[in-house]
Amino acid sequence: MFAINFKIVYNRNMESYIRNFCIVAHIDHGKSTLADRLMEETMTVSQRELKEQLLDSMDLERERGITIKLQPVRMKYIYKGKEYLLNLIDTPGHVDFTYEVSRSLAACEGALLVVDATQGVEAQTLTNVYLALDNDLEILPVINKIDLASADVEGTKQEIEEVIGLDTEGCPEVSAKTGLGIVDLLNQIIEKIPPAPINDDAPLKALIFDSYYDNYRGAISFVRIQEGKVKVGDKIKMMSTGKVFDCTEVGIFTPKLAPIDELTSGMVGYIAGSIKNVSDTRVGDTITLAENPTDKPYPGYKEVKPVVFAGIYPADGSKYIELRESLEKLKLNDASLFFEPDVSVALGFGFRCGFLGLLHMEIIEERLEREFNLDLVTTAPSVVFHVYKTNGEMITIDNPTKLPPPQEIDHIEEPIVKVSVFTPPDYNGSIMELCQSKRGTFEDLVYIDTQRVQIKYTMPLCEILYDFFDSLKSRTRGYASLDYELSGYQESSMVRLDILLNGEMCDALSMIVHKDFAYARGRKICEKLREAIPRQMFEIPIQAAIGNKIIARETVKALRKDVLAKCYGGDITRKKKLLEKQKEGKKRMRQVGNVQVPSEAFMSILKVGDDK
Amino acid sequence: MTNNSVGLYIHIPFCKKKCLYCSFYSVKSDEVSETLFLALLEEIQSYRDKHISVDTIFIGGGTPSLLSVSQMERLFEEINHSFNVSGEITIEMNPDSITDDKLKVLKSLGVNRISVGVQSLVDEELKAIGRIHNAQVAIDAINTVNKYFDNINIDLMVGLPNQTIESLSYTLNKLFTLNFTHCSVYSLILEENTPLYNLVQNGLILPDSDISVDMYEFATLELEKHGFYRYEISNFALSGYECKHNSNCWHFHEYIGIGPSSHSYYEDTRFSNPETIERYLNKDNKTIYPIEDKNTRVGEYIMLALRTREGIDKNDFKQKFGLDFDSIFKNILSNKDINTSCVSTTKRFYIKPEFYYVSNSIIVNMLEAM
Numbered sequence: 001m002f003a004i005n006f007k008i009v010y011n012r013n014m015e016s017y018i019r020n021f022c023i024v025a026h027i028d029h030g031k032s033t034l035a036d037r038l039m040e041e042t043m044t045v046s047q048r049e050l051k052e053q054l055l056d057s058m059d060l061e062r063e064r065g066i067t068i069k070l071q072p073v074r075m076k077y078i079y080k081g082k083e084y085l086l087n088l089i090d091t092p093g094h095v096d097f098t099y100e101v102s103r104s105l106a107a108c109e110g111a112l113l114v115v116d117a118t119q120g121v122e123a124q125t126l127t128n129v130y131l132a133l134d135n136d137l138e139i140l141p142v143i144n145k146i147d148l149a150s151a152d153v154e155g156t157k158q159e160i161e162e163v164i165g166l167d168t169e170g171c172p173e174v175s176a177k178t179g180l181g182i183v184d185l186l187n188q189i190i191e192k193i194p195p196a197p198i199n200d201d202a203p204l205k206a207l208i209f210d211s212y213y214d215n216y217r218g219a220i221s222f223v224r225i226q227e228g229k230v231k232v233g234d235k236i237k238m239m240s241t242g243k244v245f246d247c248t249e250v251g252i253f254t255p256k257l258a259p260i261d262e263l264t265s266g267m268v269g270y271i272a273g274s275i276k277n278v279s280d281t282r283v284g285d286t287i288t289l290a291e292n293p294t295d296k297p298y299p300g301y302k303e304v305k306p307v308v309f310a311g312i313y314p315a316d317g318s319k320y321i322e323l324r325e326s327l328e329k330l331k332l333n334d335a336s337l338f339f340e341p342d343v344s345v346a347l348g349f350g351f352r353c354g355f356l357g358l359l360h361m362e363i364i365e366e367r368l369e370r371e372f373n374l375d376l377v378t379t380a381p382s383v384v385f386h387v388y389k390t391n392g393e394m395i396t397i398d399n400p401t402k403l404p405p406p407q408e409i410d411h412i413e414e415p416i417v418k419v420s421v422f423t424p425p426d427y428n429g430s431i432m433e434l435c436q437s438k439r440g441t442f443e444d445l446v447y448i449d450t451q452r453v454q455i456k457y458t459m460p461l462c463e464i465l466y467d468f469f470d471s472l473k474s475r476t477r478g479y480a481s482l483d484y485e486l487s488g489y490q491e492s493s494m495v496r497l498d499i500l501l502n503g504e505m506c507d508a509l510s511m512i513v514h515k516d517f518a519y520a521r522g523r524k525i526c527e528k529l530r531e532a533i534p535r536q537m538f539e540i541p542i543q544a545a546i547g548n549k550i551i552a553r554e555t556v557k558a559l560r561k562d563v564l565a566k567c568y569g570g571d572i573t574r575k576k577k578l579l580e581k582q583k584e585g586k587k588r589m590r591q592v593g594n595v596q597v598p599s600e601a602f603m604s605i606l607k608v609g610d611d612k
Numbered sequence: 613m614t615n616n617s618v619g620l621y622i623h624i625p626f627c628k629k630k631c632l633y634c635s636f637y638s639v640k641s642d643e644v645s646e647t648l649f650l651a652l653l654e655e656i657q658s659y660r661d662k663h664i665s666v667d668t669i670f671i672g673g674g675t676p677s678l679l680s681v682s683q684m685e686r687l688f689e690e691i692n693h694s695f696n697v698s699g700e701i702t703i704e705m706n707p708d709s710i711t712d713d714k715l716k717v718l719k720s721l722g723v724n725r726i727s728v729g730v731q732s733l734v735d736e737e738l739k740a741i742g743r744i745h746n747a748q749v750a751i752d753a754i755n756t757v758n759k760y761f762d763n764i765n766i767d768l769m770v771g772l773p774n775q776t777i778e779s780l781s782y783t784l785n786k787l788f789t790l791n792f793t794h795c796s797v798y799s800l801i802l803e804e805n806t807p808l809y810n811l812v813q814n815g816l817i818l819p820d821s822d823i824s825v826d827m828y829e830f831a832t833l834e835l836e837k838h839g840f841y842r843y844e845i846s847n848f849a850l851s852g853y854e855c856k857h858n859s860n861c862w863h864f865h866e867y868i869g870i871g872p873s874s875h876s877y878y879e880d881t882r883f884s885n886p887e888t889i890e891r892y893l894n895k896d897n898k899t900i901y902p903i904e905d906k907n908t909r910v911g912e913y914i915m916l917a918l919r920t921r922e923g924i925d926k927n928d929f930k931q932k933f934g935l936d937f938d939s940i941f942k943n944i945l946s947n948k949d950i951n952t953s954c955v956s957t958t959k960r961f962y963i964k965p966e967f968y969y970v971s972n973s974i975i976v977n978m979l980e981a982m
């Protein structure tokens with residue numbers, strides 16, 4: 001057992017021995033495990049400290065086995081008698097976080113492309129490779145999971161060569177799980193990843209590739225120093241906003257934050273400056289010095305815009321303040337989370353929230369429920385529509401209830417994505433049928449080898465939000481992998497589908513759908529609601545409508561159920577308990593007109609699948 | 613605040629065999645244990661010095677007809693010693709333990725109302741819920757009771773396994789050939805921790821709530837056809853034969869409970885005896901249910917009074933609580949649901965019988981409006 005105290009030695013002569021790299025991979029290809037093994041091999045953390053997937057610090061990440069937040073680490077490694085500094089930047093593998101991936105790639109000179117030898121190249125492998133190539137990174141393919149019986153090392157190499165076009169001759173073959181081949185990998189990192197260029201004399205240019213909020217130090221920027229240097233006491237300036245802060249601390253990652261005196265060019269580290277708001281430390285922004293600023297920021301900064309919106313309401317209306325405070329706390333660490341107060345007739349006070357994608361939305365929901373112990377009602381997710389009005393004005397609509405009346409709309413455009421699915425060829429037909437049923441347009445079908453096919457479609461984003469992942473998974477028994485990227489907007493016949501309960505419109509259930517799908521979806525939603533709404537004192541008609549036209553109807557029969565129990569021997573406590581229970585149950589109900597709607601009913605319509 | 617007279621409830625916690633659906637406290641035994649019996653007498657005695665007048669007595673269980681003739685005699689001796697007794701005296705009897713001897717003794721002791729647990733007159737239905745008697749035993753028992761008593765209650769159940777409207781109709785038709793004055797109709801309620809619950813978990817199918825309600829409505833119509841009116845949510849009587857003991861309970865009269873797990877509302881306090889025989893014999897503390905605040909009291913009053921046909925007497929309400937019913941419930945009285953399902957006159961507020969099935973929802977709405 002090692003128990004190494006990492007002693008931080010600042011030595012200017014070491015700078016040219018810096019290698020900054022990241023790991024890109026498809027989900028589950030073993031990226032985080034590999035990072036753990038590298039840390040272990042370089043004795044960056046002791047065995048004792050090494051939990052599984054040390055870099056994934058959120059419980060949620062460890063549970064789901066996915067990485068959401070980036071967590072860099074500095075490692076020391078001695079190769080041929082020289083000491084090198086390796087800065088590993090772990091990246092999220094999911095499509096929702098593409099921008100974060102691209103920024104962390106920009107902080108590196110090289111990338112390890114980890115491919116699971118039992119799975120081969122997958123959809124997100126490709127996306128991330130292209131991102132790495134865009135950033136001019138040296139890519140080192142790494143074949144992982146070679147210890148498994150089902151590993152096909154040669155086949156995987158061939159796939160990498162054919163699909164991606166990378167040379168795999170002599171590339172590291174490892175098992176992140178057992179540690180096999182890790183030394184060879186470290187050696188190749190030193191040899192093949194270009195050293196970080198040194199230019200300490202230029203004005204400071206530090207790229208923010210992540211940031212988070214610390215209760216004591218304020219917003220902390222994770223940076224790669226491209227040029228120049230920065231130390232405590234410097235006045236630092238955020239180039240996108242021009243805001244200036246006092247630098248109160250700089251340091252490196254061990255992977256814990258460890259303060260040092262100065263960050264210089266080539267290094268990866270962090271900068272703190274009593275910054276109250278994490279939105280002042282935006283990923284992709286460049287930090288420079290106020291007194292000697294660089295003339296141009298690091299290129300490629302863009303403000304991330306949410307693409308999926310949904311209303312989030314507390315299941316118990318009285319918890320609104322708690323929900324607001326929880327969202328504010330999450331926002332501290334997640335600049336890409338957007339929210340603003342919203343009022344729904346049915347759900348009361350809540351928030352309209354914007355997310356980078358469905359996974360991001362799920363993560364936020366799950367964190368609110370888990371870390372803040374909130375019960376939530378989430379409305380159906382919506383994309384951002386471009387609505388062109390008859391008066392020539394264009395407005396963006398992410399909330400169905402805000403859609404102008406039909407007579408004011410000239411036409412509507414919806415966001416379109418390029419979808420890429422990797423699958424064993426057996427499922428080709430089924431996947432194409434699914435994509436077709438989701439208004440997809442076929443683009444391409446490529447046989448990667450006899451076992452694997454890449455299918456490309458363009459498809460409206462809103463169809464992907466609507467039960468696409470689940471259908472894909474069930475149709476391919478989990479064998480297909482998916483990736484997509486926004487490709488633009490396209491005119492579409494969209495209509496607003498409203499739901500009426502006992503004749504009253506329930507705003508929280510409205511959605512914007514394609515005209516051709518409105519009937520089927522209206523029917524399904526009415527059916528779901530009939531199951532989800534408990535019987536009440538009166539019959540409740542549930543209707544789906546487009547404008548004034550009713551397109552579907554279901555009925556919840558009147559309740560006749562209150563039991564006529566024996567109230568016995570003067571024991572009224574049983575009856576009282578029963579009534580108390582009923583009263584408690586009502587707290588989770590929302591009033592729409594005179595209809596009691598359980599919070600769950602609003603969620604049940606999200607589960608409406610065309611497939612089921 | 614106390615009325616002059618109170619009700620007396622005596623709980624006999626023994627049954628020859630426990631019915632599969634029953635969640636009330638009772639212990640399997642062919643007789644009433646003398647130890648427990650003496651403790652009952654002792655508890656009755658404990659009220660002796662208070663000179664309480666009792667205007668209704670209800671001996672329930674369990675199976676009170678398991679009392680031996682000698683126990684019955686000694687029980688009433690003690691009751692008459694300890695209380696000023698007058699009015700309605702009911703005892704519950706199981707068809708299989710009804711005998712001429714016991715009935716004669718009960719009659720001589722002043723009992724004037726017999727409640728017979730019939731539940732159904734279809735043998736398979738009785739068997740399915742674990743009753744020990746069959747239909748013929750029940751019919752014979754009612755005829756035997758008739759020899760000595762004219763005020764007889766029949767307990768019936770709907771929603772039994774395999775029960776249908778047709779089989780219920782058969783039961784009712786059979787019953788109407790017999791003499792009785794009162795009928796309580798209950799839905800079978802599936803309670804956790806009962807054998808029936810386990811059976812249902814393992815696949816036994818009960819009629820769904822809609823069918824149970826259809827049965828209930830059918831029974832209601834049939835009973836009304838034969839002159840029994842629904843004076844309370846689950847009780848039907850020929851005019852003048854309403855059960856006073858229970859009616860008093862719905863109308864906030866006080867009552868004293870004797871025996872394990874029995875509940876009392878006495879001297880303005882609700883409390884219950886220890887639930888098990890062991891803890892009762894051990895003289896464990898009674899559980900007090902606090903009703904200090906007015907809201908709880910008003911809530912209980914509403915909950916109980918709305919069970920009855922006459923509902924809430926607004927004058928009585930004002931007298932008891934010093935509150936004007938119409939003004940505290942102003943909002944809810946204009947609510948559409950309440951308006952449709954209830955009737956509010958200058959004197960009374962009550963639930964329409966056709967909405968008894970949703971009485972819980974109505975009561976919850978009322979309680980929330982307070």
